């Protein structure tokens with residue numbers, strides 16, 4: 338028979354996720370039997386820590402792997418048998434592979450997904466000074482990616498200043514204190530004014546959080562702008578940035594490349610990310 342795979346996505350409110358379609362369409366093109374099921378903790382009455390029970394249940398039921406999303410990416414770690422080096426550094430797991438020997442190993446493809454999307458969508462933009470807005474889960478992955486691919490200096494801004502400082506401290510430990518700083522909201526104009534690029538990693542621009550995450554006047558032609566929000570693909574920020582003449586990158590690439598990298602971990606097969614990107618635009 339054909340190779341078959343059973344995988345799932347654990348998190349809160351995962352019902353409308355595009356991941357099942359992205360994975361299954363790519364698997365179809367590889368001639369695989371591949372089922373990707375969402376496992377929502379909310380109707381199960383579970384909190385983030387409930388992810389441990391679900392990971393053990395999935396292993397017992399013969400799942401090949403899992404994606405893990407909000408709010409379980411940190412909570413899952415203590416329930417795993419091992420971590421990739423980058424997942425250990427980030428302290429966040431979005432992909433779990435059940436190895437042939439039964440061990441559950443955690444990986445992180447959010448950061449690699451952003452790195453690949455950035456390299457594809459904004460090749461050879463200057464990365465001397467980059468401002469990152471949002472120091473939550475997505476921001477931590479983006480920061481790791483930018484400092485790994487060679488941004489010289491990163492400035493973190495978050496309305497929750499403590500969150501920005503905690504992330505900056507963790508990054509300074511891994512990448513060096515001279516490469517990371519934080520800025521309070523009132524320092525944002527000066528920081529953006531001196532930056533080559535801006536990455537947006539707050540939920541602003543989603544249906545539930547409409548609007549712009551920073552004043553439109555701060556956008557100028559020689560600033561590139563990368564968005565992490567991908568629902569919708571065209572956010573108010575991207576519209577304003579394009580109107581200002583900025584080079585832009587939408588959040589769809591990160592979503593697709595993290596899925597592609599997870600697909601490779603689950604199946605050992607090389608996904609065609611360009612085909613998956615085309616799928617995203619008609620999902």
Ligand code: NAD
Nearest residue numbers: 471473474475476495496497538539540550565588591592
């Ligand atoms: P999170 O809640 O972990 O972090 C968001 C952070 O943004 C918080 O620290 C919050 O204080 C801060 N914030 C909110 N509004 C702000 C503002 N106006 N200015 C500065 N800081 C502000 O959320 P998350 O998991 O990091 O997700 C953020 C967004 O990224 C969501 O829209 C999510 O859908 C998206 N996301 C996309 C991908 C992808 O693959 N494209 C992956 C992960 C998350």
